[in-house]
Amino acid sequence: MTTVSGPTSARAHRLxxxxxxxxxxSWRAKPGKEEEFAxxxxxxxxxxxxxxxxxxxxVIHEKGSRDFHIIEQFVNRQALQRWLNSDERARxxxxxxDIADARTAVQQRTGLETWFYVPSHAEETIKPPPRWKQWLVSLIAVYPLVLLFQAFVVPRLAGWPLWARAAMFPLIILTLMTYVVMPIVSRLLRRWLYRGY
Structure with a gap:
């Protein structure tokens, strides 16, 4: 295993x-306690x-299984940590x-990949939906943003230098995709994305 240290790794950690x-x-309910656990x-x-x-x-749960997967998405690690340390969660x-057999796994992802990862089974690693579903959902999410960007932002940037105009596209689109659009779209389409898991 390779460990990277120094300014580069510290900067990557901050990002x-x-x-x-x-x-x-990932949790496993006690036998006969599935409905109560749900x-x-x-x-x-x-x-x-x-x-x-x-x-x-x-919550993702396959009917007839005792395995449950609770997926929580936060704006950053600090917000997640506040929830993990909260009195409400502790309560x-x-x-x-009395209803859980065991908590079988805890897994985290960061960045854009977070919108496409769920567990396949409690003991296994998190895996994404099929690539064609990821592509289709990303297309559905990004197309309206590109359309709005071209219609309302591009005309206002006509006098800007090319490098500045080019920088605005990923800055605006990626920010909206990460913090606004993908959380909503992936939540609305979650059942379809992870069908069969």
Missing amino acids: ADDEPVTVVF RWAKGLASAAAHFPGNLGAT LHQMVR
Whole structure:
């Protein structure tokens, strides 16, 4: 394993801290407690979704399975840490002791990749949906932004130097994709994206 240290790694770490982060908590309910656990998981996801800095929270559960995956997305690691340390979350976790067999995995992702990763099984790594689904969802998300950019922003930049005009496109589009559009689109299409998981 290679460890990178020095200014470059410190700068990369700071950038990662400011990126959106997704954390997946994988749990296994006790036998016969699946319905009760499902209610608890939905309550936890709802509480996380209303917590400051949260971009979305959902529960993935395949019918007939005791495995549950609670996915929480936050604007950055600091917001996630505030939720993890909150009294509200601690209170909810006190309630799960009698209905959970075990928490089987905790996984995190940062950056744009967060919108396309969920667990396949509790013991396995997080994997994305098929590439064609990622492509289609990204296209659906980015096309209206490009259209609006061309219609309303480009005409106002006509007198700018080429390098400045070119810089505005990724700056505006990527910022909106990361913090506004993709959280909404991926949440709306989550069932379709992860069907079969």
